[in-house]
Amino acid sequence: MLFRMLPRQPLLRALAEPSGSTAARETALIGRSILLVEDEMIVALDLQIALENAGAKVLGPMVRIADAHAAVQDGTNPVQGAILDVTLNGDDVFPVADTLFERGIPFVLHTGQDDAAALTERFHGMPICAKPCLSRTVLQELGALLI
Numbered sequence: 001m002l003f004r005m006l007p008r009q010p011l012l013r014a015l016a017e018p019s020g021s022t023a024a025r026e027t028a029l030i031g032r033s034i035l036l037v038e039d040e041m042i043v044a045l046d047l048q049i050a051l052e053n054a055g056a057k058v059l060g061p062m063v064r065i066a067d068a069h070a071a072v073q074d075g076t077n078p079v080q081g082a083i084l085d086v087t088l089n090g091d092d093v094f095p096v097a098d099t100l101f102e103r104g105i106p107f108v109l110h111t112g113q114d115d116a117a118a119l120t121e122r123f124h125g126m127p128i129c130a131k132p133c134l135s136r137t138v139l140q141e142l143g144a145l146l147i
Contacts, residue, residue, distance in 0.1 A: 109129070
């Protein structure tokens with residue numbers, strides 16, 4: 001035998017299955033103002049459509065850090081949750097994530113880079129979805145935070 005299957009770890013299972021019932025996660029987005037920060041237009045469009053179908057009010061997609069930060073600061077449509085691409089046109093989204101984290105606004109980090117360990121340490125408790133990631137998974141992770 002060239003390899004053997006290892007039993008699935010409980011930690012991996014916990015990461016794969018967000019807390020809360022599926023129905024609760026899916027309805028948690030209804031009527032919420034969700035900031036979408038993503039510079040890959042196909043990914044942004046997919047997430048925007050998924051959010052709108054889930055009943056969320058989408059702020060974005062934002063493709064510049066300055067615009068995303070301004071949306072967080074604006075009191076007209078208070079941000080209640082966010083999906084953040086970690087690297088936006090070569091810039092880190094950390095200023096926006098830091099502000100959201102300080103205000104207790106939940107967000108999901110969406111990244112195509114191998115930086116999960118550093119992100120987990122910096123933004124303890126916020127889920128990280130490695131690209132490619134299904135939009136449904138991203139929304140379930142965000143919904144679990146909003147329950």
